[in-house]
Amino acid sequence: MSLDADISALIAWCSSRNVWIDPRLRIVAGPHGVAVYSRGTSIPSGTTLVRIPRASVLSVKSSPISHLIPASPYGRSAQLSLALALSVELANGEMSAWHGYLQSLPRDIPGLFWAGATSTRGDSFTTGWLAGTEAAKLLANLDDEIEEYYRMVARPMYEQLRISRPSLQDFRHVCGLVSSRAFLVDAYHGLSMVPIADAFNHIQDNHVHIETDFDVCPECGSLRQCPHDDDTGDGSTDDGDDDQEDTYEMVSNRPIPAGSEIFNTYGETLSNAQLFVQYGFVLDVNENDCITFSSVELAEVLGGDRVPDQLLNSLTALPWDDMVDSELVYVDGSRRFCINSDALISHSLWLLLALHLLPQIPEKPHDSLIRDLENAFHHQLTLERCIGTDSEVVAPTPPVLDDEADAASSPNLYGIIPNMARLLVSLCRRRAEALTGCGKSSEELGDIFDSLPVDGNPTRMAISLVLTERSLLDSCAAAWESAMRATR
Numbered sequence: 018m019s020l021d022a023d024i025s026a027l028i029a030w031c032s033s034r035n036v037w038i039d040p041r042l043r044i045v046a047g048p049h050g051v052a053v054y055s056r057g058t059s060i061p062s063g064t065t066l067v068r069i070p071r072a073s074v075l076s077v078k079s080s081p082i083s084h085l086i087p088a089s090p091y092g093r094s095a096q097l098s099l100a101l102a103l104s105v106e107l108a109n110g111e112m113s114a115w116h117g118y119l120q121s122l123p124r125d126i127p128g129l130f131w132a133g134a135t136s137t138r139g140d141s142f143t144t145g146w147l148a149g150t151e152a153a154k155l156l157a158n159l160d161d162e163i164e165e166y167y168r169m170v171a172r173p174m175y176e177q178l179r180i181s182r183p184s185l186q187d188f189r190h191v192c193g194l195v196s197s198r199a200f201l202v203d204a205y206h207g208l209s210m211v212p213i214a215d216a217f218n219h220i221q222d223n224h225v226h227i228e229t230d231f232d233v234c235p236e237c238g239s240l241r242q243c244p245h246d247d248d249t250g251d252g253s254t255d256d257g258d259d260d261q262e263d264t265y266e267m268v269s270n271r272p273i274p275a276g277s278e279i280f281n282t283y284g285e286t287l288s289n290a291q292l293f294v295q296y297g298f299v300l301d302v303n304e305n306d307c308i309t310f311s312s313v314e315l316a317e318v319l320g321g322d323r324v325p326d327q328l329l330n331s332l333t334a335l336p337w338d339d340m341v342d343s344e345l346v347y348v349d350g351s352r353r354f355c356i357n358s359d360a361l362i363s364h365s366l367w368l369l370l371a372l373h374l375l376p377q378i379p380e381k382p383h384d385s386l387i388r389d390l391e392n393a394f395h396h397q398l399t400l401e402r403c404i405g406t407d408s409e410v411v412a413p414t415p416p417v418l419d420d421e422a423d424a425a426s427s428p429n430l431y432g433i434i435p436n437m438a439r440l441l442v443s444l445c446r447r448r449a450e451a452l453t454g455c456g457k458s459s460e461e462l463g464d465i466f467d468s469l470p471v472d473g474n475p476t477r478m479a480i481s482l483v484l485t486e487r488s489l490l491d492s493c494a495a496a497w498e499s500a501m502r503a504t505r
């Protein structure tokens with residue numbers, strides 16, 4: 018069947034299951050599979066465009082074999098449980114209550130690791146391209162976990178149910194469908210396949226989003242009072258408010274121009290590494306891209322002397338308002354140790370390095386430690402201003418201390434920044450070495466990238482991740498080398 022025929026069958030199934038689709042929408046075949054467009058009229062913000070009855074989603078709870086599937090609330094285990102429920106429905110073919118929806122799902126998901134690293138389109142791909150990347154970290158153990166779940170849980174279940182047994186490759190494909198399409202809808206259904214809501218493609222600056230009442234009864238899914246509420250203890254149910262609709266909705270959050278593609282966002286903060294691993298595509302430019310450092314990587318450069326976690330956590334939670342003036346550091350809301358898409362280091366990483374370089378930290382009173390860190394940071398800002406000028410770089414004078422006692426107990430703040438720069442350059446160089454790119458230089462990778470098809474080629478996407486990460490590491494190291502030179 019063609020994609021157009023699949024879409025017609027999907028729409029017929031939706032109407033049989035009371036999935037309401039605003040007539041101003043068109044569901045069509047686009048360059049990335051199914052896509053949703055507006056027709057000839059623009060649509061204002063705040064419009065409900067799709068209503069999906071809660072009973073029509075496919076979840077572990079709504080699956081006919083829910084009593085046999087180990088349910089998990091979130092994470093990879095929730096994805097695997099849903100993949101098992103979905104694989105059984107797919108194996109049931111036309112007998113499945115979701116058949117009209119399931120037949121519209123893609124049969125090939127190139128470049129999506131959940132579905133198996135190779136593609137039936139014949140792209141030859143090796144995960145070697147990803148060595149040392151953020152994507153490689155996210156993929157850790159994925160292949161093995163899928164295979165183990167298939168052997169230990171899924172295959173015995175297929176045998177018990179006496180259905181035609183999906184192969185490991187079939188199961189991987191179903192895992193890919195779950196990874197790239199499922200929504201966490203509420204406390205009862207949890208991770209679910211949501212027809213039509215999953216037809217929208219992704220953009221960061223989205224037009225629509227899903228709205229659900231998340232806090233339903235986790236036992237029976239009721240939106241109202243139910244026998245599982247223990248507040249009243251009387252086991253009564255509330256049959257009132259029958260108008261309250263049990264639906265999930267796709268709602269516009271900005272005006273949608275006439276005749277344009279309507280996008281959802283799969284997450285406003287998703288980096289290309291996350292999009293690649295979970296959805297099998299990357300954006301041309303992604304300001305969420307970043308390079309994160311694990312505690313193991315940091316320990317390799319900093320040595321065994323650990324900064325106490327509690328101290329670091331309390332310091333990273335402070336506002337650090339002056340950091341907005343920096344061209345080397347930014348305040349990272351999620352407090353990761355990382356380099357962002359502008360090659361700036363996160364404030365958590367800066368504080369970790371500064372604390373590592375300051376002597377006698379545990380003995381210092383908290384206030385005096387904060388003052389030292391602020392002084393060190395102001396010293397860095399002065400340096401940054403020197404780097405930015407055309408005039409010959411002048412080494413700034415060390416900060417003036419309030420009184421003699423301060424002067425006696427103060428560490429050499431002047432020396433912290435060049436030492437921090439040395440550590441950062443070393444951190445960047447080590448990480449860049451791990452980004453082997455199958456032994457290719459960035460020029461060679463650029464040539465291969467240019468020679469590959471633009472759409473959906475996993476090797477092209479993997480190379481773009483390597484090139485972006487190499488360039489961020491080079492820019493970050495170069496900026497801190499300039500800071501180092503400015504202090505000479």
Ligand SMILES: C[S@@+](CC[C@H](N)C(=O)[O-])C[C@H]1O[C@@H](n2cnc3c(N)ncnc32)[C@H](O)[C@@H]1O
Binds near residue numbers: 197198218296298
């Ligand atoms: C939830 S589905 C969206 C509907 C999908 N196009 C389909 O054919 O059913 C997610 C998948 O759509 C594709 N996709 C979504 N947004 C994309 C984008 N901005 N660029 C490329 N592919 C995209 C990817 O294959 C992704 O795994």
